[in-house]
Amino acid sequence: MPTQTGANTGARPRLAAAEVALAVFDSGQAADVALERVCEGMGASKDRSLTRRLVHGLMRDWPMVNAHLKDLLHTPLKPKDRLSFFILAVALSELRDAREPEHAVVHCAVEATRLAKAQHLTKLVNAILRRFLREREALEGQWLGKPVMEWGYPKWLIDAIANDWPDDWVDILAAGNVSPPLTLRVNRRHWSREQALDALSHAGIGAKALEWVGDGVICETRAAIRDVPEFMDGGWSVQDAGAQWALDWLQLEPGQRVLDACAGPGGKAAHCLERADITLVAVESEADRLAQVGAGLERLSLSAELICGDATTPDQWWDGQAFDRILIDAPCSATGVIRRHPDIRWLRQPQDMDALAETQAMLLNRLWPLLKPGGILVYVTCSVLARENHQQVQSFLESHVDAQVLEPPTQPATSQAKPPGRAVSVGWQVLPGEQDWDGFYYAALGRLPSA
Ligand SMILES: C[S@@+](CC[C@H](N)C(=O)[O-])C[C@H]1O[C@@H](n2cnc3c(N)ncnc32)[C@H](O)[C@@H]1O
Known part of the structure; x- marks a missing residue:
């Protein structure tokens, strides 16, 4: 039976990886969401982790693989054969990775094509992969020295990162291509x-x-x-170290009333409640992400007031009681966490940047009045782009004379090491991979007592 053969030869994870790639590139779905769906019912955990590894490998290798497919396929595959196109893409990425024997990769791809009920393409898949192995040097050689091919990122993103980090952009791109620690x-x-x-x-x-x-x-x-x-x-x-450090910027004290304005999926909300006896209001605009906050808190036996709402329109959900602390963990390009979510580089589009910057500015401007005089607002992103980070906070400060930039957290008594990252014009920037942290930006703003 084809399914049995497929399962035995490792075809199933290859097919699953192709299905995830199809969801990412053709439907704009996040790889994690697609992985969850596609791997449901996949018994063996080693198959799940192999599927994940194959997907991540392809996301990091996409420009080169896509270029090879253009060179190798004399006629583009029909739209109905799109899944087989991605089976080929996964196999090319796997061959380039050279972790598995070549014959096994080719065999699994052919079996995955059969498993996808595309028997009519099995000979073609076999022929394309074998041709790649014969002509690999020439196929790859033509792209030498091209950053998009070398690093596997879209050009607009390489340009944006290089513009903000002229001395560090190569390290940032390289860090996004390394598997992160647990x-x-x-x-x-x-x-x-x-x-x-x-x-x-x-x-x-x-x-x-x-x-x-x-x-x-x-x-x-x-x-x-x-x-x-x-x-x-x-x-x-x-939770990554960079995300955990946000808590130290908040300087929580028992009894405080705290707003987590962009709470889903709830990592920092839970951390706040583990750290101090506070009253937490968690706002999140996406219902399914708010449900994740609730589930996470339940697992940890913690509780908060959960509000499904738009944090930029507090009139719709705020009860009028000011907060001692506000955390804005803003929606952003997520360019600091590409090593964990390598699909981000393909899902984000240059035009998203304007909308994100507008939301970030609204979050700062509209939530500031909810902060008590003497209170602290912490603005955090997992981005490396200046526009979302210190430039955003800088422009907020220009119109808020009652805001004062606070110093970074003090060094823990137990630690000799320096924190990763550096002070920027306002706040602190950690680049991905520094001390094996994800890339994060932090700024703490104190509200001056009213005159
Ligand atoms: C960077 S994530 C927050 C991560 C979260 N703080 C954690 O530690 O798990 C940003 C969140 O903000 C939510 N969001 C985006 N725009 C929002 C808005 N206008 N109001 C409330 N939440 C928003 C997104 O759905 C996303 O879940």
Whole structure:
């Protein structure tokens, strides 16, 4: 039976990866969402992780693979054969990666084509891949020295990053092509970081405490999250170090009333509640993302007031009680987290940047009046682009004389290391990969007491 043969030869993850690529490139769906759907019911966890690896590899290699397909396919495949086109794309990316034996990659692609019920294309898939192997040097040689091909990003994004970071753009692009570590946040209400590290060590997972992030642990051995002890009992959350550091900028105190204005999927909301006995109002415009906040808090036995609403129109949801702290973890280009979501580079379009900048400015301007005098607003993005970061805050400051830029968090007593990143004209920028953190921008603004 074809399905049986396919499963045995590794065709299934190849087909699944092609289905995800189809969803990303033809429907603009996020790879994580498509992976979740496509891998549902895929029993073996090694098949799931292989599918994920293949998808991520293709996202990083897309311009070169796409160019090869144009060279190798004398006639473009028909629209109905689009899935087979992506089976070929996944296989070319896998051949370039050279992790698996060539004959196995070709065989799996042919079987995946059969599994996709495109038997009429199996000979073509075989022939194209074998031709690639014969002509690889010439096919690749023509693109040498072209940044889009070399780094696997769209030109507009390379230009934007290079414009803002003329000395660092190559490192930023390279960091986006490296698989990130598994970084965890210890739930302080559940246990101490030392206890949590002991439990990991007993489970055979090598890990170390993060220096600048009091609740952070970075895993040194690859581990699936379900193998992490006490994950389902609320001992941990998966969260990058850069995201965790946002909490230190907030300087939470017990009894405070805190607004998390862009809360979904809830990582920082949960961290706030683990850190201090506060009252948290979490606003999120997307219902499904707000549901994720609720589910996450439930897993961790935490609670907050959850509001599905547009944070730029507080008149529609604010009860008039001012906040001691406001966190704006703004929607952004996500250019600091491309190593975790390599599809972002293809999903974001240059025209998105204007809309994002407008929302970020509205969030700052419209939420500022909700902050108590003496309170702190923290503006965070996972972007490396100046326009979304220090330029955005700079222009806010020009029209708000009652806002004062605050210093970065002080060094934890236990740490000797310097935090990653650097001060920019306003706030602090971490670039992706620095001390193995994701790229983040932070600015803390204090509201001066009224005159
Ligand atoms: C960077 S994510 C926030 C991540 C979240 N703070 C966490 O730590 O898990 C930005 C979120 O803002 C939401 N969002 C975008 N525009 C919004 C708006 N106008 N009002 C409220 N939420 C918004 C997005 O749906 C997205 O979930």
